[in-house]
Amino acid sequence: MDVYLEVMIVDDDPVFRLIVGTLLKQAGIKPPHLICTNGEEALKLLEQQISKEQMFLIFLDINMPVLDGWGVLDSLKNFPHKENIRVAMVTSSVNKADRERALTYEQVISYLVKPLKREDLSSLISSGSLAQFLQTNR
Amino acid sequence: MYSAVFRMSPDASVILKPDAPVFTIVDVNDAYSDFAGKRREDLIGKSFFEVFPTDLQLNKTGKRENFEEVLQKKHAVTSSLKKYRATSASIHSWDIKYLEATDTPVLNQEGAIAYIIRTLKDKTELAMYKSLMDETLHVANIGTWQLKLSDSLLICSKCLTEIFEVDADFNPDINICLNFFEGEENRERVRSAIENVIEYGAPFLDALPVITAKGNKKWLLITGNKADVTEEAGTYIYGIMQDITESRSLTEMDKLEKRILELNEKQELPISDILCEYLKGIESLYPDMYCSILKIRDGRLLRWAAPSIAESYLSAINNHPIGENIGSCGTAAYRKRPVYVNDIENAPEWAQYAHLPLALGFKACWSYPIIDSDDHVIAVLGMYYKEIREPGEKELIIIKRAVKLLQLILENVLKTDQLLNANEMMNRVQELARFGNWQWNMESNQVQWSNVLYDIYGVNPKVHQPGFENYLTAVHEEDRPKVINTLQQIQQTGKGAVFEERIARPNGDIRYLKSWARLIDSGDGTPPKMIGACLDITEIKVAEMNLQNLYDQQELHLRQITDSEKRYSDLFHLSPQPIWVCEPDTHKIIDVNAAAVTLYGYTHSEFTSLITPDIASASVLPQDQGPMVLSGLHIGLFSKDVILHRKKNGEIIYVIVLSKRIELSGKIAEVMIIQDITEKLNYVQAIELQNRKLQEIAWMQSHLVRAPLARIMALADLIQNVPESGVETNDLLTAIDQSAVELDEVLRPIIDKAEQIKFT
Numbered sequence: 001m002d003v004y005l006e007v008m009i010v011d012d013d014p015v016f017r018l019i020v021g022t023l024l025k026q027a028g029i030k031p032p033h034l035i036c037t038n039g040e041e042a043l044k045l046l047e048q049q050i051s052k053e054q055m056f057l058i059f060l061d062i063n064m065p066v067l068d069g070w071g072v073l074d075s076l077k078n079f080p081h082k083e084n085i086r087v088a089m090v091t092s093s094v095n096k097a098d099r100e101r102a103l104t105y106e107q108v109i110s111y112l113v114k115p116l117k118r119e120d121l122s123s124l125i126s127s128g129s130l131a132q133f134l135q136t137n138r
Numbered sequence: 139m140y141s142a143v144f145r146m147s148p149d150a151s152v153i154l155k156p157d158a159p160v161f162t163i164v165d166v167n168d169a170y171s172d173f174a175g176k177r178r179e180d181l182i183g184k185s186f187f188e189v190f191p192t193d194l195q196l197n198k199t200g201k202r203e204n205f206e207e208v209l210q211k212k213h214a215v216t217s218s219l220k221k222y223r224a225t226s227a228s229i230h231s232w233d234i235k236y237l238e239a240t241d242t243p244v245l246n247q248e249g250a251i252a253y254i255i256r257t258l259k260d261k262t263e264l265a266m267y268k269s270l271m272d273e274t275l276h277v278a279n280i281g282t283w284q285l286k287l288s289d290s291l292l293i294c295s296k297c298l299t300e301i302f303e304v305d306a307d308f309n310p311d312i313n314i315c316l317n318f319f320e321g322e323e324n325r326e327r328v329r330s331a332i333e334n335v336i337e338y339g340a341p342f343l344d345a346l347p348v349i350t351a352k353g354n355k356k357w358l359l360i361t362g363n364k365a366d367v368t369e370e371a372g373t374y375i376y377g378i379m380q381d382i383t384e385s386r387s388l389t390e391m392d393k394l395e396k397r398i399l400e401l402n403e404k405q406e407l408p409i410s411d412i413l414c415e416y417l418k419g420i421e422s423l424y425p426d427m428y429c430s431i432l433k434i435r436d437g438r439l440l441r442w443a444a445p446s447i448a449e450s451y452l453s454a455i456n457n458h459p460i461g462e463n464i465g466s467c468g469t470a471a472y473r474k475r476p477v478y479v480n481d482i483e484n485a486p487e488w489a490q491y492a493h494l495p496l497a498l499g500f501k502a503c504w505s506y507p508i509i510d511s512d513d514h515v516i517a518v519l520g521m522y523y524k525e526i527r528e529p530g531e532k533e534l535i536i537i538k539r540a541v542k543l544l545q546l547i548l549e550n551v552l553k554t555d556q557l558l559n560a561n562e563m564m565n566r567v568q569e570l571a572r573f574g575n576w577q578w579n580m581e582s583n584q585v586q587w588s589n590v591l592y593d594i595y596g597v598n599p600k601v602h603q604p605g606f607e608n609y610l611t612a613v614h615e616e617d618r619p620k621v622i623n624t625l626q627q628i629q630q631t632g633k634g635a636v637f638e639e640r641i642a643r644p645n646g647d648i649r650y651l652k653s654w655a656r657l658i659d660s661g662d663g664t665p666p667k668m669i670g671a672c673l674d675i676t677e678i679k680v681a682e683m684n685l686q687n688l689y690d691q692q693e694l695h696l697r698q699i700t701d702s703e704k705r706y707s708d709l710f711h712l713s714p715q716p717i718w719v720c721e722p723d724t725h726k727i728i729d730v731n732a733a734a735v736t737l738y739g740y741t742h743s744e745f746t747s748l749i750t751p752d753i754a755s756a757s758v759l760p761q762d763q764g765p766m767v768l769s770g771l772h773i774g775l776f777s778k779d780v781i782l783h784r785k786k787n788g789e790i791i792y793v794i795v796l797s798k799r800i801e802l803s804g805k806i807a808e809v810m811i812i813q814d815i816t817e818k819l820n821y822v823q824a825i826e827l828q829n830r831k832l833q834e835i836a837w838m839q840s841h842l843v844r845a846p847l848a849r850i851m852a853l854a855d856l857i858q859n860v861p862e863s864g865v866e867t868n869d870l871l872t873a874i875d876q877s878a879v880e881l882d883e884v885l886r887p888i889i890d891k892a893e894q895i896k897f898t
Contacts, residue, residue, distance in 0.1 A: 013845070013849060015849050015852060015853060015873055015877075016848075016849065016852065018856075018865065019852045019855075019856060022856070022860055026860070062841075063841045063845065092840070092841065092844035092845040092847070092848040093840040093841050093844065094840055094844060095836060095837070095840040095841075098840065113848075114844070114845075114848035114849070114851075114852065115848045115849070115851040115852030115855060116852065117855075
C-alpha cells in the first residue's frame with residue numbers, strides 16, 4: 001500500500017513558523033508544508049485530509065489563541081485514523097510539568113523547546129519513534 | 139214364605155229382571171228400601187237406572203258393567219269396596235258407608251238367567267278399622283313389607299317408603315333394599331335372618347341402622363315372618379319396619395348420661411376429658427352437630443371442651459369477653475338465655491365475628507348458658523351446624539337434657555374445686571405461718587406446747603419437757619434479760635405484750651421468734667394462767683438481713699459510682715479539648731465543658747439551650763474558599779471532614795468533630811469532641827495561596843517570558859546561520875526589536891506578583 005507523509009506546522013507566531021519551515025527544508029523535508037495559526041485550523045485541515053493512506057507529522061505549539069496545543073492533543077485522542085498522526089511539540093515552555101503532560105499523549109513523539117535548533121530536528125528525524133511510525137505505515 | 143224371608147233379610151237386596159238395558163226392579167227388601175230412602179211401591183216395576191239415575195254410589199264406575207258381566211258369564215260378580223253416601227234414619231244427615239255389592243244370577247231350568255239379585259253388604263266397620271290401622275301405623279312410624287320369593291320383589295307400604303325417603307311406588311328387588319342398611323355387617327344380618335325365615339320358618343326381630351335415599355341415618359326395628367303359602371300368592375314373607383330413631387336416641391342419650399355421671403363420680407379423669415367424652419357421645423347421636431363447652435370466668439369465654447372443632451377457631455375465641463352480639467355463646471352467656479342463630483352470615487349476634495365459623499363451614503349455631511344455683515353463668519354449651527337450620531323439637535329435648543346434666547356436673551365440679559382450693563390454702567397458710575402456741579400455769583409451772591411449737595424449737599415432743607426454765611435456757615443469752623423483764627411486766631400489769639426473741643435449737647441453729655403473751659384470769663379465784671403464741675420469723679429476719687446487706691452493698695457501689703462519675707466529670711469539664719454532650723435525635727446540647735465555653739463564647743446555660751446545628755454553619759462558607767478547604771485538605775491533612783462552626787460573636791472557625799455514642803443515665807447520648815483547626819487551616823491556606831502565586835510566576839516565565847526570548851534567539855540564529863531564509867535582514871532585526879519590547883512588558887507583572895509573596 002502506498003502511503004504519503006504530510007508535514008504540518010501549527011504556531012501563531014510567524015517567526016517560529018518561518019524558522020521551523022526553514023529548518024525542515026534544511027533537513028531535507030521539502031515544502032509545501034501545511035501551515036496553521038491555531039489549533040482549530042489544524043483540526044479542520046486534518047479532518048479534510050486524513051485518510052488511511054495519509055500520514056501526518058505535526059509540529060505543534062502549546063500557547064495559541066482560539067484552541068491551544070492541549071486542545072488539539074485532546075481532540076486527536078478520538079480522531080479518525082489517529083494511528084496515522086504523530087506530533088512533535090515545539091514550545092517556549094521549559095516547564096517540567098508541561099513536558100511530562102505532553103508525553104502522556106500517545107501521538108506525541110518529541111518535546112522540542114524554542115528556539116528550535118537544527119540538531120533537534122536531526123535527532124527527531126533519526127529517532128526510532130518516527131522511523132517506526134513511518135515503517136509501520138508504509 | 140221365601141218372599142217374607144227375603145224382605146226380612148238384614149242385607150239390602152234388590153231383584154232385577156235381566157232385561158238389559160232396562161233391568162226392571164222386581165222386588166226390594168226392607169233393608170234396601172231403608173238404605174235407598176224410597177218406599178217399596180215407588181221402586182217395583184221401574185227401571186233400576188230410572189229410579190237410581192245416579193245410583194247411590196259416590197264412585198259410579200263398575201255399576202252397569204257388573205250387570206253386563208253377570209249376563210255374559212252367568213256367575214256372581216262382586217265389586218270392590220265402594221264408598222257410598224247413604225241416607226240415615228234422619229233424612230237431614232248423610233253417613234259415609236263402605237259397601238260391597240254382589241250381583242248374583244238366578245238361572246231357570248233351561249239355564250237361562252231368570253233374575254239378578256243385587257245384595258249390598260255394609261263393610262263400613264271393616265274399612266274404618268283398616269283406615270285406623272293405617273293411620274296408627276303411620277303415626278307410630280311403622281311400615282309394612284312383603285317379600286315375594288318368586289320374583290324377590292319387596293312390596294313396601296306407603297309409610298315404609300316414607301321411612302326410606304323414596305317415591306310411593308318404590309317396590310325394589312330385595313338386594314337393592316338391603317343396600318339401605320348401613321355397613322356390610324348389618325346387611326349380612328338381614329340377609330341371614332331372611333334365609334332363616336325361608337328355610338326354617340324362624341321369625342326375626344332386630345334393630346339396625348339404615349341410610350335413607352336422602353342420606354339421613356335412621357334406626358329401624360325390623361321384624362319378619364313366613365306367610366302361609368297359597369296357590370295364588372306363592373311363598374312370601376312379611377313383616378314391619380319401625381323408625382325408632384327418636385326413641386333410640388333417647389335410649390342412647392340415657393346410656394351416655396349414665397356413663398358421664400359414672401365418670402364424674404369416679405373422678406379419675408379431669409373434667410375437661412369428661413366433657414369431651416360427653417360431647418363426642420352427643421355428636422355420634424347427631425352427626426350433623428358440632429359441640430363445644432366454653433367456661434365463663436371473670437366475664438370471659440374460656441375453651442373447655444370441643445372434640446370436633448378446629449383448634450384455630452377455639453384459639454380465636456378463647457379469652458374473649460362476653461357481651462351483646464359477641465357470637466352466639468358470648469351473647470347467650472351475657473343474656474343468660476339461649477340464643478338460636480339459624481344463619482350465622484346474616485345474624486347481628488355474629489356481625490363482627492361471622493368470618494370465624496364461616497371459615498370452618500359452620501352456618502348455624504345455638505348456644506345455651508349453663509347457670510348454677512346462684513344464678514351465675516358458669517359455662518355455655520354451643521352447637522354448630524354446617525347448614526342453615528332451625529332447632530327441631532326433638533333436638534331441643536336432647537339439648538335441654540344436656541344442659542341439665544351439664545349444670546349438675548359443672549356446678550358440682552366448680553364447687554368441689556372451690557372447696558379444695560380453700561382447704562389447700564388453709565393448709566398452706568398453717569404450714570407457712572410456722573405458728574405455735576403455749577400455755578403456762580405459773581403456779582404449778584406446767585407448760586403446754588402445741589405441736590408446731592416443738593417443731594419451731596427443734597425438739598422431739600416425746601422427749602422434750604416444756605417448762606419456763608427450759609424456755610429461758612433456749613432463749614439467746616443476749617435476749618434473755620429482755621424476755622424476763624417483759625414477762626414480769628405482764629405479770630405485774632396484767633397487760634399483754636408483743637416481743638421478739640432469738641432461740642437456740644439443740645443443734646445450734648438460731649431462730650428468730652415473734653411472741654405474744656398475756657394473762658388469763660378466769661375470775662373464779664383460780665390463779666391466772668399465761669398464754670402465748672409465737673411465730674417463727676427466721677426467714678423474714680434472714681431476708682431482712684440479706685436485704686440490709688444488699689442495701690449496704692448498693693450504697694457502697696453507689697458511692698464508688700459517684701466517685702467514678704466525679705472523676706469522669708472532672709475529666710470532662712477540665713479537658714482542654716472543647717467537648718459537649720447532646721441528644722442524638724434532637725441534637726439538643728445537654729452538657730458542655732469549659733474549653734467549649736471559652737472557644738465559642740457562649741455561657742454554659744446558653745450552650746444548653748442550643749442544638750448542634752445552631753453552631754454548625756457550613757452555609758456561611760465563602761464560595762471561593764469552600765471547595766478548596768473542603769476538598770483540598772480533606773484527604774491529605776485531616777482524617778475527618780472539616781466543617782465550619784460559628785462562634786457567638788459570628789466568627790467562623792474550622793473544626794473537626796469526633797463523635798461517639800454513649801449510655802448516659804440509661805439513655806443514649808452523643809459526645810462531640812471539637813478540634814479547632816482554624817489556625818492550622820489559615821496557615822495551610824496561606825501556603826496554598828503562596829504556591830498558587832509561585833505557580834502563576836512559573837507559568838508566566840515559561841510561556842510569556844520565554845516566548846519573546848526564544849523568538850529573539852531564533853531570529854539571531856536565523857540572521858547568523860541561515861542567510862538563504864528569504865527574509866530581509868532588516869525585517870528580522872525589526873522583529874527582534876518587537877520581541878524585546880514584548881519581553882519587557884511581560885516582566886513587569888511578574889515582578890509585581892513576586893513582591894506580593896511573603897515568606898514566613
